Amino acid sequence: MLSSGSRWRLGRSRGVIAAVIGFVLMTANLRIAIAALSPVLPQIQRSLGLSSAMAGLLTTIPVVCFGAVAFAVPAMRRRASDHVLIAGALVALIAGIALRLAPTVLALFAGTVVLGAAIALSNVVLPSVVRAEFATRIPLMMGLYSMALSAGAAAGAGLTVPLERAFGIGWRPVLGIWALPAALALAVWLGEVGRHRRRNPLQPTGASRHDAAEAVAGRALWRDPIAWSVTGFMGLQSFGFYATLAFVPTLYQSHGLNAARAGWLLSYSNFPAILAALCAPLVARRMGRADVAVTVAVACCAAAFVALALDPVPLAYVWMTLLGIGQGTAIALALSFIVLRSPDPAHGARLSMMAQGCGYLLASLGPLLVGVVHDVAKSWSPAMYLLGALLIPQLAFGLRAAGDRVVGDAGSGGAPGMRAKMAR
16 A cells, blocks of 8 residues: 555656646647648648738748737736646637638638637747746756647648548648647646646736736846847747748649648658757757757758758758758757746746747748748749848857856856756
């Protein structure tokens, strides 16, 4: 028979495992609905008569929402706990996916707005949840976070066309299928909401307890060079990611590949991204050199963009492997920098808002600008060279963000005690 202490430890271990499962399932749904659009984008263009620029706008809408909604999250956190907000975001995500089933252009764009806003809310709140629930395992959890994002993107990009053909349905119904994993994540996460309430019965419902500290932290961040470095790196790596997410299948189809193979190549790039996203924060912590990981990420993306501009079909799997490694490493580092460069939860919440709000607004220009450049040049090469050129400032921001410092302490490099705390 188990002692009371053993039962407590067993219950606590089960609670931790359940929290991790809920976290990973929920995170995986933050990219599926967006990535699923890309392989069927040529069909949508033909069906609705959309230009490349309009198609770029459609894929840009979620990223605009990521940025715009981020600035509203502090007000939401005053009214509900982070766990409840994430549950509400999953409900809105399901509603947005369902809305895209309606047979009108307006419904397609409106549903994309709703699901983009839902994902944006989760994007900002999740780093705060990681710091609160997994404070001693931050690199591991941020690796799992990034890995789940890449896995969700891989599922959406790689399975959408095969599911469409297997069930003999059009692009609207196949996009609607992705409400099912979101519903599963919601069911699991509701259990985590209940456990969180039982663990913290006296805790205020929302984030009002943090208001004063977060307000002070928020004002200081806008003048902090480390905060802007984290924001710049987040924005530029997202710029490249969403631009390629939107148009890599279309690019490959323009070189003669069919829709299924073109979508598969984008999906395949997420497999090395999954491994890179999981390993990058852990390797960087062990090496004590996040700047090396930043440089590797930029170099891999640069090689892939050049290849996509010149001749992407031969050695396609090599270029997609490099793209996946580069982008997977970059997103893992960008998310980790938000948590690791924050000395406390108050700074973490505000830095998350700043980095993702400003960063994703910048990134929202990616698909739209790439679509416009393609329409004007009648070629994908200039657009790929543009993405390659933007890697230069991305590298500069990343190297600054990789320094052993926290926001609010950009000049001195951080106190030894704080650096030790951040390295855990």
